[in-house]
Amino acid sequence: MGTTDRVPVPLLMRMTAHPLRWALMTELAASDRRVRELVQAVGEPQNLVSYHLRLLRSAGLVDARRSSFDGRDSYYHLDLSRCAAAFGDAAVALHPALAPSGRPWPKDCSVLFLCTGNSARSPMAEALLRHRVTGVRVASAGSHPKPRIHPNAARALREDYGIDLGAQRPQALDAVADRRFDYVITLCDKIREVPRDHGRAVATHWSLPDPATTGDTDRATYPEFRRLAAELDTRIGFPPMPTAMSSAHNN
Incomplete structure (x- = not known):
């Protein structure tokens, strides 16, 4: 043998x-x-x-x-x-x-999470990254912001991660238009299709469905919000890396 x-x-x-x-x-x-x-x-x-x-x-x-x-x-x-x-x-x-060790987020980097309504996916990602990593500047915005944060988004973060979204409200892309970011992460397939210039930022896409569309009531959709939070928490553990295609999607 x-x-x-x-x-x-x-x-x-x-x-x-x-x-x-x-x-x-x-x-x-x-x-x-x-x-x-x-x-x-x-x-x-x-x-x-x-x-x-x-x-x-x-x-x-x-x-x-x-x-x-x-x-x-x-x-x-x-x-x-x-x-x-x-x-x-x-x-x-x-x-x-x-045995390998993880690659941390760069010190003092700035991160922008984008989705359509800025009521679930992007504010959850923003809160989780701020909770997990110190020294990062993080924001979120939506192309068509909803009037409020979805209550299940706030509930999932509060009950599973001890994070309080407090009085946070969805904001439009215009609110961050003048800021420059090191990373821009789109979480919604729809917003990824809208060309925009992110300068020298590393552009990354995480294809995540809107958890609010998985049921007719807040009670029915809550498990999907928890699943989304868990996936976001996992992905945040792996900072995006630049590629030629990442740069192409900035334009």
């Missing part, structure tokens, strides 16, 4: 060993993407990109979610939390001293 028979290669290593899969994961580490954007980014045919995306999905590293803007489209999302755990396990399997 050879050495390779006795020591199985971790699944993550088998997935990332292929150059195209690594390129796809690198793109998805920076932002949620549609297939056509991944095809453009890696310069390979769509059928080949789709094949390798299926392999990454079967390995549990990548997931897909229908666009809330255009239901014919899907956004692919890299599960960074699972990747971190898998990379850590693989490193420790090689040598315990190789």
Whole structure:
């Protein structure tokens, strides 16, 4: 029996060993993407990109979610939390001293979260980032702000994270138009389709559905608000990284 028979290669290593899969994961580490954007980014045919995306999905590293803007489209999302755990396990399997440490948000950086109504996704992200990371300047805004923060957004943050949104009110994009940010993160598929200049900011998209549309009553939608908060909290643990495509979406 050879050495390779006795020591199985971790699944993550088998997935990332292929150059195209690594390129796809690198793109998805920076932002949620549609297939056509991944095809453009890696310069390979769509059928080949789709094949390798299926392999990454079967390995549990990548997931897909229908666009809330255009239901014919899907956004692919890299599960960074699972990747971190898998990379850590693989490193420790090689040598315990190789256990990785996380990459923090840059000191004194400024972050803007954008969605349509600024009543749930973006204010929740703003509050969670401010709660988790000290020394960051963070704001949120909406293209069509609602009159108030959704009560389930406030409830989910208060009950699960001890965060009080207090008297916070949704605000329009005009309120932050004169400010410059290091990171601009869109959380709504619709607002991502509106071209705008974010200067030198790293532009990232997190494709997240509006939790308020998942039921007819606040009671029915509350579990989705809690799920959204948990996903936001996880994603905040992985600061966005710049790519050429990130810069392209600034224009």
